[in-house]
Amino acid sequence: MMNNINWIYFSDTKTTPGELKTILEKNNFQLTKTNQLERLHQLLMENNHSVLFLKAGSLYNVYELSQEISALYPHAYIILIVPENMENLKRAMQMGASDTLRSSYSEEELSEAVLHARKFMLHRVKMDQNHTNLSKAEGRVIAVSSPKGGMGRTVLTINLAVSFAKMGKKVAIIDGNLQFGEVAMYCNLKPKRTIYEWVKEGCGRDNYPISQYMTSGEFDVSILAAPLRPEFFEGISEQHIKAAIEETKKYFDIVLIDMPTYLSEIHLRCIDLADEILLLTSNELSVLRLSQLYLETLETINLKNKVKPILNRYQKGQGLEVKKIEEIFGLNVYHILPDQAPVVLASINAGYPYILSNSRSQIGKSVLKLSEALFVENKDAIVEVKKDKRWYLLRK
Numbered sequence: 001m002m003n004n005i006n007w008i009y010f011s012d013t014k015t016t017p018g019e020l021k022t023i024l025e026k027n028n029f030q031l032t033k034t035n036q037l038e039r040l041h042q043l044l045m046e047n048n049h050s051v052l053f054l055k056a057g058s059l060y061n062v063y064e065l066s067q068e069i070s071a072l073y074p075h076a077y078i079i080l081i082v083p084e085n086m087e088n089l090k091r092a093m094q095m096g097a098s099d100t101l102r103s104s105y106s107e108e109e110l111s112e113a114v115l116h117a118r119k120f121m122l123h124r125v126k127m128d129q130n131h132t133n134l135s136k137a138e139g140r141v142i143a144v145s146s147p148k149g150g151m152g153r154t155v156l157t158i159n160l161a162v163s164f165a166k167m168g169k170k171v172a173i174i175d176g177n178l179q180f181g182e183v184a185m186y187c188n189l190k191p192k193r194t195i196y197e198w199v200k201e202g203c204g205r206d207n208y209p210i211s212q213y214m215t216s217g218e219f220d221v222s223i224l225a226a227p228l229r230p231e232f233f234e235g236i237s238e239q240h241i242k243a244a245i246e247e248t249k250k251y252f253d254i255v256l257i258d259m260p261t262y263l264s265e266i267h268l269r270c271i272d273l274a275d276e277i278l279l280l281t282s283n284e285l286s287v288l289r290l291s292q293l294y295l296e297t298l299e300t301i302n303l304k305n306k307v308k309p310i311l312n313r314y315q316k317g318q319g320l321e322v323k324k325i326e327e328i329f330g331l332n333v334y335h336i337l338p339d340q341a342p343v344v345l346a347s348i349n350a351g352y353p354y355i356l357s358n359s360r361s362q363i364g365k366s367v368l369k370l371s372e373a374l375f376v377e378n379k380d381a382i383v384e385v386k387k388d389k390r391w392y393l394l395r396k
Contacts, residue, residue, distance in 0.1 A: 005121050006047035010040050012057035019107060020053060023114055042280045044073045050259035051117045055081040055103075063095045070096020074201040074208075077117050081105070091396040096200060104124040120192055138249035142374065143176075143274035145259040147290040151280045152312055154182050154349040155344055156337070156367070159220075159355040165220040166355070172214065172222045172252040174244060176270055178233035181226025184215060188351025190224065191215040196227040199240045211248045219353060224248065238269045245273050263297065271298070276374065277306045278334075283319030292328055308334035310370070315339050335370045338362045 001099035007029050009017040017033055024031045036039055037060075044050050052069065056062035066078050079090050079099045092100045099113055099122070145155045157173060164171045175181035175195070183190050193213045202208030214222040225245065227233055248255050257270050271277050277298070281291040291309070298304045309329055311322065314336045322333055340363040355364050 003050055004047070005029065006050040007053075008040065008043050008050055009053045009055070010037075011035055012037075012053075012059040013309055015055060015057070017053070017265035020114075021108055023107075026312045027114075027118075040069075041072075044069070044076055046252070048075050049121050050075070051077045051079065051121060053079050053081055053101075054097075058081065065091065066092065066097050067095040070200065071337045074205070077120060079113055079117065087126045097350065098200075138246075139170075139251075139253045139255050140250060140276075141245060141255045141257065141275045142278060143257045143271045144278045144280065145278040145294070147261055147294040148287050149261050151282065151287070152344065154186055154258050155281050155348060156185060156278075156280060156310070156312070157256050158186055159347075159364075160354045160366045160371055160374075161221045161254070161256050162219045162353045162355045163368050164256075166377070167371065167375065169253040170251070171220070171254045171256070173249050173253060174224045174248060174257045174270075175226040176241075176267060177264070178226050178236055179230040179260075181258070183223055183258050183301065184225040186348060186351060187217050187221075187223065188213060188221065189215050189217050189225075191223070191225040191228070194225040194227050194232075195236060195240075195244060196232040198224070198244065199236055203240055203243055209251070210244060211251050219356065222252070236266070239266045241266050242273065244261075244268050245270065254292075263294075270302070271303055271306070272301075274306060276308055277303070279307050279309045280312050281309055281325075282313050283311065283325060285319075288320070288325065288328060295329055295331070303363050304331075307331060310334060311336045313337065313339040313341070335366075335373065337366050337370075 006220050007024055009031055010033070012035055014035060017031060021031045021033075032043060034043065040052075050073070053092070054062060054066055054069070062080055062082055066080055069076060070078060077099075078097045079101060080097045081101045081103060083103045097295060099116065100114055101109060105113075142160075144153055146153045161170070161171045161173050173183055175183040178195070193215070195213070198208075198210055198213035202210060202213060204280055210224065211222065214224050227236070245255065245257070257274065259270060279291060279294065281287055295304055295307060298307060309325075309331055311325065311333050322336070326332055340361055343354050343358050343361045343363050347357060349358065354361060355367055358364050359368070
């Protein structure tokens with residue numbers, strides 16, 4: 001299967017591939033080299049699984065050429081080889097490249113780039129092309145947010161998703177923390193494809209559904225992971241995230257968005273498209289102040305009515321009383337999660353949701369009740385239809 005990869009080396013000078021050819025031949029791969037642009041286009045058209053090493057030369061600007069090739073052949077895996085004084089990873093990614101190498105690369109760096117390209121292409125070749133787009137109403141979108149880090153937002157998102165999946169729902173998570181997302185890591189998954197690859201290859205193209213760019217583990221939850229490198233988020237716009245949410249809703253009953261602590265235009269779009277916003281807070285004074293400011297911000301853009309405050313790590317007798325918190329927020333506390341740090345930490349370290357590993361714990365039971373409450377609350381507006389042995393939610 002890996003022999004189907006089309007390995008190409010292009011330079012508009014007579015520079016030889018050198019060690020690259022040697023390393024590929026050691027792995028029984030053949031490298032095709034050319035310095036003619038017409039020949040390069042021909043090679044890329046012949047095979048949808050092409051890895052292109054693109055070396056800067058004198059006739060073409062390597063970044064502009066990368067952008068052109070990426071637009072014409074979105075499935076090409078482009079590795080730019082550029083001098084150190086030209087190396088600009090962020091710019092390369094914006095121009096459609098998948099990776100970069102310095103001209104003075106070491107054998108280890110080259111081997112790593114080849115290995116990563118092989119793994120990426122293997123995943124692509126094995127992708128299931130038979131995705132069925134069921135004719136059904138769009139799924140519900142739930143944004144899980146918190147204005148302060150370390151509040152357990154990602155952990156709650158994952159366990160809520162698994163809880164919904166246990167109820168027989170088709171569930172997806174979009175990691176909205178585009179620079180430092182941890183959803184996949186918390187599930188002990190290493191995604192081959194992320195939202196960055198979808199933006200580069202699939203956005204706006206009907207033949208490449210977003211479900212192909214998701215990662216699934218043993219929890220029956222699909223994850224649209226954050227980019228593998230923080231720099232990659234530069235290539236993702238507000239329109240991209242809107243398209244991602246709208247397309248995901250076509251395939252899944254429940255779409256959970258793990259929000260970052262800050263609010264950018266992209267993330268304001270996320271909560272604008274959400275049906276509910278779960279605001280994770282605690283009864284610590286500093287957290288309550290930030291949460292109040294967050295709510296005031298949402299109120300100015302008429303989104304406060306979507307918010308459901310979730311009081312996390314609650315210990316009776318400590319901090320403010322629930323009624324006082326409700327007075328501060330001007331909203332009723334929707335749900336209270338108990339403080340069970342040992343269970344949560346063990347879950348994080350194992351990369352395994354506590355809703356599965358410790359479902360009888362207080363926190364496990366509480367999250368299950370939360371998922372049931374969120375579902376039952378809207379059940380009068382939902383009809384369930386069975387198709388292909390799975391139940392799907394249809395809006396009346």
